[in-house]
Amino acid sequence: MTTEDFQHQVRAIKQALQRGQLSTAKSYIQDLLPLSLNEQQEAEVLYLSAVTYRLSNQHSDAFKAIDTLLSLRPDYGRGYQELAYCHEAVGDQQNAASAFFKATHFNPALISSWKKLLLIYQNHRDATAEQMASNQIAHLQSLPPPILGAYDLMYEKQFAAAEQVCRQFLAKQKHHPEAMMLLAEIGMQLKVYSDAEFLLESCVELYPDNERAALAYQNVLSKLGKFPEAVNVARQRLSKSPDSFVIKTSLAHALVGVGQLDEAIDIYHGVLEQTPDRPKVWVSLGHALKAKGDTADAVNAYEKAVGFARDYGDAYWSLANTKTYKFSDKMLKQMTEQASNDAINLDDKIHICFALGKGFEDNAQYDKAFAYYQQGNALKRSTLQFDIGKTEQALDAQQQAFSQDDFKKTQGCQAPDPIFIVGLPRAGSTLLEQILASHSNVDGTMELHDILGIASSLSHQSTPYPFNVSALSEETLAKLGEQYIQQTRAYRQGAPLFIDKMPNNFIHIGLIKKILPNAKIIDARRNPMDCCFSGFKQLFGEGQEFSYSLDDIGRYYNAYEKLMAHWHNVLPDDILTVQHEDVLEDLEGQVKRILAFCGLEFEEACLAFHKTKRIIKTPSSEQVRQPIYKTGMGQWKPFESNLEALKDALKTQ
CATH class of the missing domain: 1.25.40.10 (Tetratricopeptide repeat domain)
Incomplete structure (x- = not known):
């Protein structure tokens, strides 16, 4: 049909x-x-x-x-x-x-449900909830009917239909703010981030007093990793509404993004002093403290969030995601009860399932742990529209688009500053970053979104990305490289070199070497079973949609290896592969090898990487603040009987 x-x-x-x-x-x-x-x-x-x-x-x-x-x-x-x-x-x-x-x-566009809830809140004399429902109903009723209908379509994930309705409306009422914001939100859902950014930037310029547009613009900047710009937008918003809780917390989030943790932590503390019963703010505070290295205070903040909201899944997962926290039997029982509560929100249930998986794994209850990992992954995947086949095609397209001849002529920005660490998540890239960031001539930053943003900006031309890269002029390639250097300057502390640890950049190595031919690229590898199962156990903040199915993650690993083999073929000697297990077995030898590849003199501090004080925002933050240990090797083996789908996908017997 x-x-x-x-x-x-x-x-x-x-x-x-x-x-x-x-x-x-x-x-x-x-x-x-x-x-x-x-x-x-x-x-x-x-x-x-x-x-x-x-x-x-x-x-x-x-x-x-x-x-x-x-x-x-x-x-x-x-x-x-x-x-x-x-x-x-x-x-x-x-x-x-x-x-x-x-x-x-x-x-949130279901006005009939909101009206039902309003009656319920009125009967229960819940003034706060009643006001919230009334505000939402008033907002929905103020929308033009086509835009309300398009919101409904978008929330039900009928994105193409929602976009069509929205564009038809904008054709008749150009620059309507609600339509512009909705079209941008659809773009975000479809991961067309550059279009969403342009729409919201235009909307803010046209309607400078529209607070919802300003918030949406700041959110898209944060999503794109443009935290310096997000900070500027938040400060402008705060100057107009200095007492706004929403703006204060959104500024704090952006400040964490640029690494200005002390100011962010002060803002969170100030908000919580006024109103302690804000579990989401406690978790945000915990994230900032964790990134700073104050693990005990971070744990305390996460536990405070649980104290205020026993069903708040992100708080439990944040505790588990420190990787060093051990749940008490009492806490495990509490989480188990919440996970089986039919009234709990889906997002909370997903977070709690992943946390329970970690909790029972720590107790060596492997079947029980896997059951929760499996449930959490299945629920998460059901909320995504992910097709591993399309991802495999996208990675194949990179191989078709770039040949060895494309790199014979040196083009682009000649800056030698960036060191890209690429690979799959959970492959040991944070350890490599910490080692390199311990060198006096290297700045550690974070997982920067800038290459992904440049790739996205090239995606909507007559010849699609990546096939259009080879046709870009020398001037355009140089400008794109300079744009990357300029955009990332806010994350640096003044060293000659800096690290960009966005793992997904392995897809875009062709683009990187065209616009930044002198960039260094390090491919972080790990035993495929360890790497894939570690990814399966991880609930990522965003992206990495391939990780929520054992078959998907195995196929993704295969596609990654195939693409990396292509990059090594067309860019011989330009990429250094570092095997995680080799680093654990021979730290000094591998450190010297990495530094030599980057053109750096050996420094003892790189061996004592765990003593380096710096901001780390990845799940491995606490692990790399300890000396080398090997307990992460072979963690999949107790779960082997449950991993046939992964082994089949990887062709590992």
């Missing part, structure tokens, strides 16, 4: 429901159910099926359809709204309220 035929059938079902022709709607639905549908189409049919059953007073069948729907798409807002209506229909007001809340969590 074509997409057009499917949509025609769906419209027929909706028209039958509007006319009260329930038997006709059921007949149309029965025609669709046996067909081979994609996930979005299947979800839509299940939703319409649940609505039809409810209107027919077949509540048991309606609940079954919703259960199937939400197991397929646990973030489907309209599914929770329908679940709430079903609970109402059978007189279960408590579960109805919970479902309406989840509906608005996943789809």
Whole structure:
């Protein structure tokens, strides 16, 4: 069935429901159910099926359809709204309220659910929640109907349809702020970050007093790793509203991004002194303290967050993600209860599952640990629209786009400053960064987004990226290299060289060497089973969508190795591969090898890397503040019976 035929059938079902022709709607639905549908189409049919059953007073069948729907798409807002209506229909007001809340969590454009919640909050005399719901209803009612409809489509992940509605509206009402902000948000969801940034920058210029536009612009800057610009926007916002809690905390977040931790920590402390019951702020404070190296204070902040909100999953995961924290039996019991609580938010449940995996692994309860890792990964993956096949095609495209001939002529910006450490997450790159950053001539920075941003900016031309790079003029290549050097200057402390540790930059080595031919590139490698399983156990803050399935992560590792072999072939002698296990076995030998590759004299401080005081924002921050240890080797082996899918993907027996 074509997409057009499917949509025609769906419209027929909706028209039958509007006319009260329930038997006709059921007949149309029965025609669709046996067909081979994609996930979005299947979800839509299940939703319409649940609505039809409810209107027919077949509540048991309606609940079954919703259960199937939400197991397929646990973030489907309209599914929770329908679940709430079903609970109402059978007189279960408590579960109805919970479902309406989840509906608005996943789809804030569901005005009917907000109105239901407003009545519930009024009955419970919850003034704060009542005001929040009233504000949201007023905002949604103020939107032009096409924009409200487009928001609904976007939250249900129908991005193409949402974009089409939004662009049609903008064609008639050019520069409408709500439409511009929505189109930018759709761009963010589709990872077209450069378009989103341009739209929001334009919106802020056109409407300088629109606080929502300013906040959205600051958020996209942070997402792109443009933290210096985000700091500037936040300071401008704060000058207009010096008492705003939202602006203060958003400034603190941006300050952490540029490494100005003391000011950020002061802001968080100031906010919490006024109102301690802010679990999200406690977690943000913990992240800043952890990056600074104040682990004990960070743990205390995370535990404070748990104290204020027992169901706040990010607080538990943040404790686990220190990698050194051990959960007490009492805390494990508390987390287990929360994970099995039907009323808990999906995002909290995902975080708690990963934390429980770490907690039970520390207790050597490996089957139990894996069950929670597996559950957390499955739930996380269900919220993503990730296709490993498309990623494999994107990595193949890099091989097709760059040959050895492309690098025979030296072009681009000649600055020797950057040292790129690339590879897969959890491959030992933070250790290599810490070793190099201990050298007097090297600045450590963080996982910088700038190369990804430049690649994104080249993606929307008549010849798509990466195939358009070879056609760029010498002047353009040099400007792009200079742009990178300029953008990253805010993260440096004055040393001649600096590190960019964004692992995903391995995809863009061709672009890097075209715009920065003198850049050094170090490929961090680790035993594939250790590397992939460590990634599977990690809940990443953003990106790394390949890591939430054993098959996906194994295939991604294979594609990475294949692409790196290509880069070594077309750029012989320009990339240094460093095997993590070799560093653990022969630290001094590998340190000397790395420094020689970077053109640096040997310094003893690189061997005593764990004594170097610097900001580290990756999950390995506490591990690299200790001397070399080998306990991370072979951590997959106790889980071997559960890892057949990974071994099959890697072809490892």
